[in-house]
Amino acid sequence: MQANDLLHLAEQFGSPLYVYDAEKIQSQYNRLTKAFSKVANLRINYAMKALSNVAILQLLRDLGSGLDTVSIQEVLLGLHAGYAPEKIFYTPNGVSLEEIEEVHALGVQINIDNLSILEQFGAKHPHVPVCIRINPHVMAGGNANISVGHIDSKFGISVHQLPHLVRIVENTNMNIVGIHMHTGSDILDIEVFLYAAEILFDAAKNFKNLEFLDFGSGFKVPYKKDDIATDIDELGKKLSKRFNAFCVEYGKDLTLIFEPGKFLVSEAGFFLAKVNVVKQTTSTVFAGIDSGFNHLIRPMLYGSSHYIENISNPKGKERFYSVVGYICETDTFATNRRIAEIKEGDILSFRNAGAYCFSMSSNYNSRYKPAEVLWMNGQGYLIRAHEKFEDLLQNQIPLPVETAATV
């Protein structure tokens, strides 16, 4: 997408605005499937927590993707978007037995990540095909918040608990059809993937009826020009070879599953916001935009760095700005960033705004959530309208007048 297209979309649909480039999502999907084309049975389950707009789900469904979900609400959205139940995986953590049973009743593959629920589920439903999430105890991922496969992480069943796990499976006669792991996000080093894969292969040997191995996700994408990223082609080559060899050893053509979020949608997304005020203080020049961590929380939550361009003045002389929001908390998007000269009214574009951006947005400070637009075949399609005042009131129930008067 060109900066000019983004500028026109901001004029057409207003700001703040999320824009997603359909072609980029498609090319990322194709890159991944091509990298693993030597695996006979490959399945990509899009991790919809990254961006759950129904139009995006439909786009990925049409590309052939399955869906990775973490809540019954995500499962319902997936079904609503037209995914067959057997194309949906459910990998929750810390949810109740009742929710897992409800999801199973919808015909969706469940993945259990703790021994307590596994034992209870197995005792009640011994013949249901179940996947188990292993914690391989690998320190992987961009930072401590997004590294989820290490020894202190709440996720998965420790590999050291395999003997206990196997006993539960034998005692309940459960049908274990898959093993899963997900060690974190922003994993750069493919050796980490390969190392964790060996742990999964070892664990898999304990189960005779497997149909698939799910390697999770965590591929690192570039955040700026010349930034480093996971070498998908190299990983594809090495892991495919090792996976195919494991299938021979296991005596069955298993399905290899990945569940990427960021890889598929991060770079496809742009967040557009208007500069309300340029404020020069004694130490800093602030560009204050019509947004805040209510719309894009990742820089404050994870310290993630989104490349920011002034698309209203792309050729302007660069100056240093701190880009901040309008929320009554510190909501700094960038500190002392070199950006083409900014005037009030200019539109700033934030890159890598496809994953974990809109899906983490809120109504904090009673602000409306932004609209979302899908850019496809040179045209912008509104896929979510800007919120209105009525949206803030939806589901709120005022006290009856006479009760309010007695407080």
Ligand SMILES: Cc1ncc(COP(=O)(O)O)c(C=O)c1O
């Ligand atoms: C279980 C699981 N699978 C897949 C993903 C997607 O990870 P990424 O967006 O890094 O591809 C996540 C992210 O939190 C996850 O928790």
